[in-house]
Amino acid sequence: MENKKEINRRKFIKVLGAGATVSTAALYGCAPGNHSSSTDNPALGEVPIDKMTYRVNPTTGDRVSILGYGCMRWPLQAAPDGKGEVIDQDAVNELVDYAIAHGVNYFDTSPVYVQGFSERATGIALKRHPRDKFFIATKMSNFQNYTRENSIEMYRQSFKDLQVDYLDYYLLHSVGGGSGIKTFHERYIDNGVLDFLLKEREAGRIRNLGWSFHGAVDVFDYLLALDVKWDFVQIQLNYVDWKHASGNNVNADYLYGELAKRDIPAVIMEPLLGGRLSRLNDHLVGRLKQRRPENSVASWAFRFAGSYPGVLTVLSGMTYMEHLQDNIRTYSPLQPLTDEEKDFLEETAQLMLKYPTIPCNDCKYCMPCPYGLDIPAILLHYNRCVNEGNVPKSRQDENYQRARRAFLVGYDRSVPRLRQASHCTGCNQCNPHCPQGIDIPKDLHRIDQFVEQLKQDTL
Known part of the structure; x- marks a missing residue:
């Protein structure tokens, strides 16, 4: 099988x-x-070069841009043989160059993103910049094959594809799925992979070790209770999931709160809830635009995610230049939400959930x-x-x-x-x-x- x-x-x-x-x-x-959709259209205006907001990693002292580049949706072009599509490397290079020039320095990828091509494309683009200008995050994405041999080979291949000799941030990918704690043990404990990665951190080849979470709350609590120093944790956080998480997900206010208690930095994924918070119905768009007509609908979600002090960076999978520019505007500099604005977004979330x-x-x-x-x-x-x-x-x-x-x-x-x-x-x-x-x-x-x-x- x-x-x-x-x-x-x-x-x-x-x-x-x-x-x-x-x-x-x-x-x-x-x-x-x-x-x-009209709600996808970002706001227009100047794109600041030197006003990006940064957060400091308490473990390493890394000065990380609050806007992180998610490398899951790189732009594509027709394959030379006419069969399907491949990553448009020139477009990736252009986006990476622009991001770095405007203060973005955190890039998040995985061996499984873009059907296995993201790490290589990301590595090619970043190799053209000095190593101290960016932080690279990638993952142990051993979903199909849990063996120690396969997992370690995946880890080593990431170094080759990214063309680096150390990884700034390394994650156990999508912890909490499958059979919960049992699956976690099979992927990382029983095969000795977690022990291997802890030794790699001691050796300096991994500078920060953490995990991304999707799943049941008992798995989240279990990992935090382990006798392991986690340098960061990646969670899903947006103004809908803050109190109204659906499916297998856990309310983000609980996840963030538990990390904040332990002074563990949070890396944020899905600030737009898979794009749904930038593609609202006309009534909700009008509601947001009435308050800040000059800003994009998406900017509300990014401001929400960035407003919590324990957030190290907020990931966005930016396929198009206009979305990159809009997010740079939002975070250059970040204007944290007021308590009244947070209440306003909670009301917006409740209205959205009626659809x-x-x-x-x-x-x-x-x-x-x-x-x-x-x-x-x-x-x-x-x-x-x-x-x-x-x-x-x-x-x-x-x-x-x-x-x-x-x-x-x-x-x-x-x-x-x-x-x-x-x-x-x-x-x-x-x-x-x-x-x-x-x-x-x-x-x-x-x-x-x-x-x-x-x-x-x-x-």
Whole structure:
């Protein structure tokens, strides 16, 4: 079974290339011809060069930019052989150069990002800069093969692909999934990998050792209780998850609070909740714009994440230059939220939760699907249509026909028909890999039934 999974993954990469990591739903809205949501548009204005906010790591004294570059969504281009897509290295170089020139110095990657190509692309871009100008974070992403040999080989390959002789920040990747504490022991304790990494830290090849968390609270508490000095922990934190985490996730106020008690710096992932906090419905966009019309919708989420003093850096997967520029503006310098603004965002979160979106963060851990479905694209298309009001509930809806057509046309544009929800067999291979705890087959079947209903209801 292990070999079969690996063969499927290699075939997936060969056929679809790195492009399989970017959902076409990110390119098309559900309305015909709508290629982007107005809420994605960043604010315009000067991009400061020397005003970035920094936080100091209490362990090493590292002066880390509050904006961290997540290398999970590097830009792509058509592969030379015409089959699929590959990382656009020139675009990556340009983004990295711009980020460093404007004060960003923390770059977060993994051996599994962009179907295994992110570390190499990141290493090529960073190698062109002095080593003391950036901090590199990568991960032990041994999801498929827990053996000591495979895990250590993955660790050593990261050095080769990143072209470095030490790692600034190294993480046990996505702790808390699977069977919880049992899976953690299998991945890191029983095979001696954690002991190996602690020795690597002693030797200076790892400067900071930590872990990223997705899962049950008992695993989080268990790791903090271990007799291990953790230099940092990466958690999901945004103004919705602060008190209203969904699926397998734990409320961020608890996670952050437990780290703050122990003076463990927090690295923040998903500040935009998989992009959903930059693609709000028109009512919520108007609510935020009324308060700060000159700022982007996304800037509220980044200010929220950066407002807590125990946060070392806030990661953002910035595929496009305009998003990088907007985030630099937000953090150059950071204007921490007032208590009144935090209350305002809590009210916004409660309003957002009234809309029935699916908590997909487009991480693509569910991919590849053995039956060829583009799972993230299906879920993201549905979410986008919810936010745009294009999920008609009945013929009595005033704009039923318009919304019906927008949903169906957008669906075919966002997801090729052979990769749509109708092809889900319910094999359940995806569910154990979802850090958000989504019952993916259940939601796919629900969406498929909804689509079939719309198709049949021609009025």
